[in-house]
Amino acid sequence: MRQIRALISLVRWDCILELRRLDAVLNMSLFAVFMLWLASFAVSSDKEAQARIGPLIFWIAILFAGTVGLSRAFLVEQAGGVLTGVLTAPVDHGVFYLAKVAATWLYMMVMELFLLGAYVVLFNFTHWERVPFLLGTMAGFTLGYAAVGIVIAGMTAVIRGGEVVLRVLLFPVLVPMVIAILEASESVFPGISLTETQRLSRPLVILIALDTIYLTVGYVLFPKVVEE
Amino acid sequence: MSPPASETPPSEPRKTQFAAAVRVTGLRKRFGYRDALAGIDLEIPARGCFTLLGPNGAGKSTLLRIIGLSMRPTAGRVEVLGREASRDGAVRNGEALRSQIGLVFHESFLRGELTLEENLRYYAELHGLDRSDSQRRAGDLMDRLGLFKRARDPVRTFSTGMMKRASIIRSLLHRPRLWVLDEPFSGLDQEGAGLLEAIIGEEKTAGRAVVLVTHDAELGLRLGDDAAFIAAGSLRARGKAVVKEFMASAGGSGAS
Numbered sequence: 001m002r003q004i005r006a007l008i009s010l011v012r013w014d015c016i017l018e019l020r021r022l023d024a025v026l027n028m029s030l031f032a033v034f035m036l037w038l039a040s041f042a043v044s045s046d047k048e049a050q051a052r053i054g055p056l057i058f059w060i061a062i063l064f065a066g067t068v069g070l071s072r073a074f075l076v077e078q079a080g081g082v083l084t085g086v087l088t089a090p091v092d093h094g095v096f097y098l099a100k101v102a103a104t105w106l107y108m109m110v111m112e113l114f115l116l117g118a119y120v121v122l123f124n125f126t127h128w129e130r131v132p133f134l135l136g137t138m139a140g141f142t143l144g145y146a147a148v149g150i151v152i153a154g155m156t157a158v159i160r161g162g163e164v165v166l167r168v169l170l171f172p173v174l175v176p177m178v179i180a181i182l183e184a185s186e187s188v189f190p191g192i193s194l195t196e197t198q199r200l201s202r203p204l205v206i207l208i209a210l211d212t213i214y215l216t217v218g219y220v221l222f223p224k225v226v227e228e
Numbered sequence: 229m230s231p232p233a234s235e236t237p238p239s240e241p242r243k244t245q246f247a248a249a250v251r252v253t254g255l256r257k258r259f260g261y262r263d264a265l266a267g268i269d270l271e272i273p274a275r276g277c278f279t280l281l282g283p284n285g286a287g288k289s290t291l292l293r294i295i296g297l298s299m300r301p302t303a304g305r306v307e308v309l310g311r312e313a314s315r316d317g318a319v320r321n322g323e324a325l326r327s328q329i330g331l332v333f334h335e336s337f338l339r340g341e342l343t344l345e346e347n348l349r350y351y352a353e354l355h356g357l358d359r360s361d362s363q364r365r366a367g368d369l370m371d372r373l374g375l376f377k378r379a380r381d382p383v384r385t386f387s388t389g390m391m392k393r394a395s396i397i398r399s400l401l402h403r404p405r406l407w408v409l410d411e412p413f414s415g416l417d418q419e420g421a422g423l424l425e426a427i428i429g430e431e432k433t434a435g436r437a438v439v440l441v442t443h444d445a446e447l448g449l450r451l452g453d454d455a456a457f458i459a460a461g462s463l464r465a466r467g468k469a470v471v472k473e474f475m476a477s478a479g480g481s482g483a484s
Contacts, residue, residue, distance in 0.1 A: 002356045003323075005353070005356065006353070006354055006356070009350070009353040009354065010354075013339075013342075013350050013353075016342075016346075017339065017341055017342070020341055021341065076339060076341070079339075079340060080335050080336050080337060080338055080339065080340060081333060081334075081335025081336065081337050082337055082338070082339055084298050084333070084335065084337060085335075085337025085338075085351070085398075086354065087298065088296060088297055088298045088326055088329070088331055089326060089351065089354040089355060090323040090324065090326045090327035090354070090355055090356065091323065091354050092323060227300065
């Protein structure tokens, strides 16, 4: 019970700090929306190309913008030895990991909502009935992304050129998730009937399974990563 | 909410179930090819102030970080407050043990964007302290250390000395059984140093253990009930009288 209270407390204080600085959310959102905006010029006159390439650009924007947030995930804790302060407090280090994943998930979801808004405008997205499926896919993908990303961000936070190493290590691990979201995109974005629930649910089931695996491995690995 | 293990009022000496606050045996810590600690055997009493002296790079801070459970040893046995802390995982799962240790290191552990009051609330929540009790305790400590008027200022606006005072408050908030201080006087003005000396005295009277690292040998030996001298990662002298004698024969620093 005490660890659950500590988890809530860690997430709450992380959010309070983020609200004051708007560091991760603002940087990620600007990066993602500008990327989408620039890409939209390439296909602005071709409706078919918009429908075909749009989803790909949407997910790539999330992939890269997410690393902007991840590279800042431990910035606050590094200053003033806060990380040591948290690790020497009576909080399970796995709980600290879960708190970081939860906060990162929240920030990324806010960024993705901005991105979705931009996508609707720039790529003429009109399949409103599919938005719930799209949000489910985004939430599932983001959870796995944060689960892997926080472990790697913890590893690379203290090394020189950590941001580059973060991407080099992160993207290969995310390949199964990327395949799942691209499969989901085929169902969510273009003109496939919603009655084909099997096609829609399969990628979501894969995402949930991958989230579970990544979170479990992260929970075990993260304390070993940050303890030294 | 059950009260934390360290909730005994400061004036009431606690019964000690263990003979030593810290007991290390064959303690080694290696950074790359260099031994920061080269096999130390040391016992720190369960009550009173224990002063650790030594020249720069002797391994004092490394030893303190291992005692404070923020660093794992390369080899050897570490027992803190009667619990073995050196085994793999013991540090990670030692929440109960960590709730009884207060640390003052060179870093403040405080978040610059938060006010002092918020920082103290943050650590009180992590320690699972009762809200009203921790607020009262924080208020008392801030008042005592002259930071009450700055409670609502972000700590990034604090001077070095104020940051040190804030760090002392943070470390005492949960009434630790073992108080670990690494150069706590550095950055403090005369008034601050006097206050810290008084608080160390109170902790000793309350029957708690204080481990103090300082470069000021005279101050350290005056405050310490017991002492040790380490150099080049090895224990060179143990006991106040022996340390004094050792330092006198080695020309003060004892670095050789």
